[in-house]
Amino acid sequence: MPPAAAHSLLQSPLNHSHGACCCGSPLLQRFHERVMADITRRQFMGGAAAVMALFSGLRAPTAISAQPKRADGPLLLTNLRLFDGSGAALRDNVSVRIEEQRIQAILPGDAAPEGAEIIDCGGSVLMPGLIDAHWHTTLAAISQVDAMTADLGYIHLVAAQEAERTLMRGVTSVRDAGGPSFALKRAIDEGIVAGPRILPAGAMISQTSGHGDFRMRYEIPRANNAPLSEQERQGVAVIADGEAEVLRRTREQLMLGASQIKLMAGGGVASTYDPLDSTQFSERELRAAVDAAEDWGTYVMVHVYTSRGIQRALRAGAKSIEHGQLADEETVRMMAGEGAWWSLQPFLQDEDANVYPDAARREAQQQVAEGTVQAYELAQRFDIKTAWGTDILFTPQNTPNQLRQLVKLTRFYDPLTVLAMATGRNGELLSLSGSRNPYPGTLGKIEPGAMADLLLVNGDPSKNLDFLHDPERNLRLIMKGGRIYKDNV
Numbered sequence: 001m002p003p004a005a006a007h008s009l010l011q012s013p014l015n016h017s018h019g020a021c022c023c024g025s026p027l028l029q030r031f032h033e034r035v036m037a038d039i040t041r042r043q044f045m046g047g048a049a050a051v052m053a054l055f056s057g058l059r060a061p062t063a064i065s066a067q068p069k070r071a072d073g074p075l076l077l078t079n080l081r082l083f084d085g086s087g088a089a090l091r092d093n094v095s096v097r098i099e100e101q102r103i104q105a106i107l108p109g110d111a112a113p114e115g116a117e118i119i120d121c122g123g124s125v126l127m128p129g130l131i132d133a134h135w136h137t138t139l140a141a142i143s144q145v146d147a148m149t150a151d152l153g154y155i156h157l158v159a160a161q162e163a164e165r166t167l168m169r170g171v172t173s174v175r176d177a178g179g180p181s182f183a184l185k186r187a188i189d190e191g192i193v194a195g196p197r198i199l200p201a202g203a204m205i206s207q208t209s210g211h212g213d214f215r216m217r218y219e220i221p222r223a224n225n226a227p228l229s230e231q232e233r234q235g236v237a238v239i240a241d242g243e244a245e246v247l248r249r250t251r252e253q254l255m256l257g258a259s260q261i262k263l264m265a266g267g268g269v270a271s272t273y274d275p276l277d278s279t280q281f282s283e284r285e286l287r288a289a290v291d292a293a294e295d296w297g298t299y300v301m302v303h304v305y306t307s308r309g310i311q312r313a314l315r316a317g318a319k320s321i322e323h324g325q326l327a328d329e330e331t332v333r334m335m336a337g338e339g340a341w342w343s344l345q346p347f348l349q350d351e352d353a354n355v356y357p358d359a360a361r362r363e364a365q366q367q368v369a370e371g372t373v374q375a376y377e378l379a380q381r382f383d384i385k386t387a388w389g390t391d392i393l394f395t396p397q398n399t400p401n402q403l404r405q406l407v408k409l410t411r412f413y414d415p416l417t418v419l420a421m422a423t424g425r426n427g428e429l430l431s432l433s434g435s436r437n438p439y440p441g442t443l444g445k446i447e448p449g450a451m452a453d454l455l456l457v458n459g460d461p462s463k464n465l466d467f468l469h470d471p472e473r474n475l476r477l478i479m480k481g482g483r484i485y486k487d488n489v
Contacts, residue, residue: 068194068483074099074116075482077454078109083127083461085427085445087420090462096126098452101482102441105448119489121456124476127419128444129172129453131426132402133343134322134389137163137174137181137198141396159184162399163195169402169471172453172480173197173443175430177301177322177391178204178212178262180236189438194485197439197453199430201262201301202253204237205246205289210280211264211271211303212237237264243288246281250292259433261293265302265318266309269364270354276326276364279309286316297434301343305368307331314338319432320387323347325371332378341429342379343387346408347372352398376412387429388422403468415465452482456489 075098082091084106093109097116141162142155163184166174174196176185185198206212214231215222222229232238238253240246250261263286267278274280290300299319304310305326313321314334320341321327327335335342347353349369356362379386390405392398409418427444431437442450456477459467467474478486 068480068485069487070483071098071117074104074114075119076107076111076113076116077119077121077126077456078111079123080121080126080456081123082106082446083125083416083419083423084447085128085420085424087416087424089416090125090460096446096454098454098479098482101452103446103448103450103452106446119477121477121489124456124458125461126446127455127457127461128423128427128446128450129455129478129480130170130403130406130422131173131175131430131444132166132171132196132389132422133175133387133426133429134177134345134391135166135171135174136179136391136393137176137184137195137200138179139394140392141165141399143394143396158396160187160193160195162396163188164193165399166402167194167196167480167485168475168478169400170455170457170468170475170478171196171402172455172478173427173430173439174199175260175389175426176200177303177389178202178237182257185438197443197480199259199433199437199439200257201260202256202258203232203249204262204264204303205240205249205253206237206264207280207285208239208241209274210239211266211268211274213239213273240285243284246285246288247292250289254292254296254298254436257438258298259436259438260298260320261289261300262322263289263300263302263313263318264304265313266304266306268303268305269361269368270356276367277306279306279312280304281312283312283316286313286318290317296436298436299432305371310335314340320429322389323368325368325375327371327375327378329378332382332384335384336382339385341387341432342375342384343389343429344372344375344379345389345391346405348408350408352401352405376409380412385425385428386421387426388418403471407465407468410465415461415463418465419461452479454479 077096082094095107095109095111097104097107138159142158176198178201181198181200185200187193188195188198204212214237215229219229238249240249253261263281265280265286267274267276269276293300301320301322302313302318303322304313305323307326307328310321310324310327310331311334320343322343324342325347347368356365388406390402392402406418406422423444427442430443443453455475457467458474458476475486476488
């Protein structure tokens, strides 16, 4: 890299966790090209086992056991206060019985163990594992410079280690909003590394000049018979113009195992070429993706900020609006009428906001921050199904503060409502994937038949969520699928 280019990179951060989505940055292209090229090479040379070998042997230096504890039989959690994920008041004098990865029953506090191992929770609050509905599994914890200069093995290991740290923050499920997460998901599911459940979107689908078109100016124009760009070949994002191309690219991601489809329906703050106010994809193009997803029993999530783009996506049948901070009242009424989800992130001008060197992006960022406050107000006024997500990208210094993005919502909602958003409500959003959901079963709630993804916490969520600022100290027990990953009871 020329010195001037390196200096420019360091002086112009494109990472974000607040205030802007930078999925369209050229840096993302280069990172994915390197990572996916290495995965492709390894798969060609040694098959899936060679890809999975990237993740073997990784263990974070935390309280996590070398292997999660698996109970020999049923577990009975007693002496607890229960938050069930619905937003209802805490319940006392109950016990929770767990058997074969699921919650078998909610019982009276003095229930007999009947062959179960007893865990005395010491009066702490038992709650469902947290769910981040907009998370970039392989992109959150790698810096810009490392993404461009580090050994590929290091990049893979950082992603796997961050997945383990995510779980140790109490986030037991994530909806991945774009990126090469298929391999890491498999490694987690097979127990090679620890991490949250991942519902992957696969490659982001973008029009030419859209938020997912990562090509450089010198690559334009592309002839009709030209090969795919590097990021398309590697599965970072795919460019689709016209209904037929959108249909094909959508079906390809479904073939690879996408739980839901991600389309770029508008511009962004940090991206180089597409302005924030641009509207992307025609309604007929969006509808092609929606139809293909619905044929597979799942749905389309769209990156978009503006009212015009949101309305077009809703008319086409999109079920989840990602961001949307510039929506006006008419548009929010339409969201309510269509029963769409609003996947909001607390993009505010605070300590987590990005610092941009140019006035244009700073102005766009300010628009989004001001829109965020209005968005949460409109979402409540019109009773929109609202999800919580963080959208942290290329900011390893911010991943430890993932849960801070949840605590901030107490500015707009009472604590139990916030906690319900990040548990039961987000679980309902994940269930939109239907049969494409790789984890059949209820997530985000404590009820009979639900997956046993549980946290035991020091704190009183009926008063505040301050305990989430320090998950290492305040999460006493972390369980996913009935397996204990942290036990300080």
